[in-house]
Amino acid sequence: MYDEARAEQERLRALVRAESAPGLRLDGTVAGADVAYDDESGVCAAAVVVVDSRTLDVLDRAVAVRPVEFPYVPGLLAFREAPPLLAALDELRARPDILVCDGYGVAHPRRVGLASHVGVLTGIPSLGVAKNPLTFTHGEPGEERGSWAPLTDAAHGDEVVGRALRTRDGVKPVYVSSGHLVGLDDACALTLRLTPRYRQPETTRLADRLCRDALKSGIPR
């Protein structure tokens, strides 16, 4: 089942660039993306919020509400979330310099998680910041914010696919990986810029709030 989706991932995989593009701006605009679901109505809301990476001021936002068209299948999250996210991205007034996704980039069984998938399809430099290590392994980073430990794939010779990054002192780390055109060092540096106060990037927190609100207030009953 899902052979077509896996074949598409193999195609996209060859296009993923896990190094920072020349001239990549970490001090420009950063977009955060997230999707919320309502099982009752079978509808989902994708939200994208753009901030100034230096001040974290909100510059733009967009939401796309539509029916859910793909089930949640581990390893195929992008086929569920990318379509609505692309629709929301289309409504932005300007293309953001970088996109931060709630999930993985190349830290993925076939190296094409949601962030890489959307990055390749849009050409927007991207990275993934996930809340769980999935099947990957990592040592325990130091307790201080900024500490990190390599995230490795035991199923593939312990290849390094990302980092377990501590964004708050003594709090469980987040899992950062390159999406597309953003190297791991830059991905972590940006993640730290976006987490002056909470474990999760401010961008994903804002996007999470926006898509949840859109579901609550945007569904007629």
Added chain:
DNA sequence: GCGACAG
């Protein structure tokens, strides 16, 4: 074959 498994 069975279990694990981003959101």
Added chain:
DNA sequence: ATCTTGTCGC
């Protein structure tokens, strides 16, 4: 993802 109150702590 989502269902859900109070509660401990800065």
